Amino acid sequence: MKTIGRHLIAEYYGCDLALxxxxxxxxxMMHAAAAAVGATVMASAFHRYAPQGVSxxxxxxxxHLSIHTWPEHRYVAADIFTCGGLDPRPGFALLARExxxxxxxxxxxxxxxxxxxxxxxxxxxxxxVVLTGELH
Amino acid sequence: MKTIGRHLIAEYYGCDLALxxxxxxxxxMMHAAAAAVGATVMASAFHRYAPQGVSxxxxxxxxHLSIHTWPEHRYVAADIFTCGGLDPRPGFALLARExxxxxxxxxxxxxxxxxxxxxxxxxxxxxxVVLTGELH
Numbered sequence: 001m002k003t004i005g006r007h008l009i010a011e012y013y014g015c016d017l018a019l020x021x022x023x024x025x026x027x028x029m030m031h032a033a034a035a036a037v038g039a040t041v042m043a044s045a046f047h048r049y050a051p052q053g054v055s056x057x058x059x060x061x062x063x064h065l066s067i068h069t070w071p072e073h074r075y076v077a078a079d080i081f082t083c084g085g086l087d088p089r090p091g092f093a094l095l096a097r098e099x100x101x102x103x104x105x106x107x108x109x110x111x112x113x114x115x116x117x118x119x120x121x122x123x124x125x126x127x128x129v130v131l132t133g134e135l136h
Numbered sequence: 137m138k139t140i141g142r143h144l145i146a147e148y149y150g151c152d153l154a155l156x157x158x159x160x161x162x163x164x165m166m167h168a169a170a171a172a173v174g175a176t177v178m179a180s181a182f183h184r185y186a187p188q189g190v191s192x193x194x195x196x197x198x199x200h201l202s203i204h205t206w207p208e209h210r211y212v213a214a215d216i217f218t219c220g221g222l223d224p225r226p227g228f229a230l231l232a233r234e235x236x237x238x239x240x241x242x243x244x245x246x247x248x249x250x251x252x253x254x255x256x257x258x259x260x261x262x263x264x265v266v267l268t269g270e271l272h
Contacts, residue, residue, distance in 0.1 A: 003206045005213060007145070011247060043181035045195045057193035057200055059181045064193055064202050066217070070139045077141060077247050079215070081202070107245075111147060111213050 003112035004120040005063055005083040006128070010092050012076040014102025020069035020076055023048040023056070029098045030058050030065055033091035037082055039065075062086050067095075076101070081111075089125075139248035140256040141199055141219040142264070146228050148212040150238025156205035156212055159184040159192070165234045166194050166201055169227035173218055175201075198222050203231075212237070217247075225261075 019025050027046045034041050039060035046056035052072060058065040063081040070076070078095055080088035088108070096104050108128045110117050155161050163182045170177050175196035182192035188208060194201040199217040206212070214231055216224035224244070232240050244264045246253050 001206070001208070003209050003211050003213075005204075009143070009245065009247070013249065042183045042191070045179035045181045045193065047178045047195055049197070055178070055195055055200065057181065057195055057202065059183055059191055059193055061185070063204050063213075064191065066193065066200050066202065068141075068199050068217075068219075070137070072137070073139050073249055075139050075249050077139075077199075077217075079217075081204075081213075081215075083204075109145070109243075111145070113149065113209055113211050 001084070002116045002120070003083070004116045005081060005111040006088050006108060006124070007079065007081040007111050008088040008092055008106060008108045010078045010080070010095065011105040012078065012096060012099050012101035013074065013104065015074045015076050016100035017071045017074050020074070020099065021052050021054065021071040023054045026054045026067060026069060027056055029095065030056055030067055032098065033080065033094050034058055034060055034065055036090040036094045037080065037086050037088050039082065039086060065091070137220070138252045138256070139219070140252045141217060141247045142224050142244060142260070143215065143217040143247050144224040144228055144242060144244045146214045146216070146231065147241040148214065148232060148235050148237035149210065149240065151210045151212050152236035153207045153210050156210070156235065157188050157190065157207040159190045162190045162203060162205060163192055165231065166192055166203055168234065169216065169230050170194055170196055170201055172226040172230045173216065173222050173224050175218065175222060201227070
């Protein structure tokens with residue numbers, strides 16, 4: 001199997017503050033996002049913090065989804081990382097709707113072995129960024 | 137609490153293939169990475185796939201860590217996302233050592249409300265990228 005993966009990094013602003021402080025609602029929404037991208041959920045971990053905020057991850061057969069919420073700022077950070085040819089973008093749109101986000105921002109990067117990324121690049125939307133960090 | 141978070145996206149190449157197919161070894165390494173950044177682990181989920189490969193996430197009080205391994209390509213994709221002032225970079229270095237990686241690549245992005253990101257930018261290393269994706 002090729003290593004190529006699409007990692008969508010999403011920020012949502014002006015979200016519904018009661019909803020994003022409700023761990024059950026956040027977990028349901030993340031399962032819906034996984035379904036929207038056609039992913040198979042293998043395991044999940046969600047936690048509600050005191051006094052507020054929810055974090056959670058879904059391990060999927062095709063990588064993972066994660067979410068962190070800051071109800072006091074109506075802000076949510078989410079990631080959808082897929083491999084195996086799945087398109088993560090329907091999950092981004094679903095979360096925007098479910099969160100009641102007034103605004104949102106998204107960046108997608110391609111990850112994997114350099115030769116797989118080079119081969120797969122032609123299949124990506126034009127605004128997808130290939131990871132080109134410095135070696136450290 | 138400010139929303140500012142540092143998200144380190146790491147690729148490791150030429151890793152020890154037996155090690156990265158061992159779910160117990162991978163989970164121990166991720167706990168060590170969480171300790172190296174001073175994070176508090178809240179929950180974990182790890183899975184070994186057939187015929188090979190391991191995925192896992194650690195939910196930390198300060199966001200999350202994730203890992204996906206492709207033993208057949210000696211390749212590993214890992215993320216370390218921290219908020220609350222933690223520096224994710226010691227975790228990157230620890231994983232490089234533990235994985236026996238011949239080569240590695242890393243990009244770090246800053247996430248959060250735009251005003252918090254703007255305020256916090258002065259505290260970041262010079263090569264940290266601020267997320268500036270298009271609105272979709």
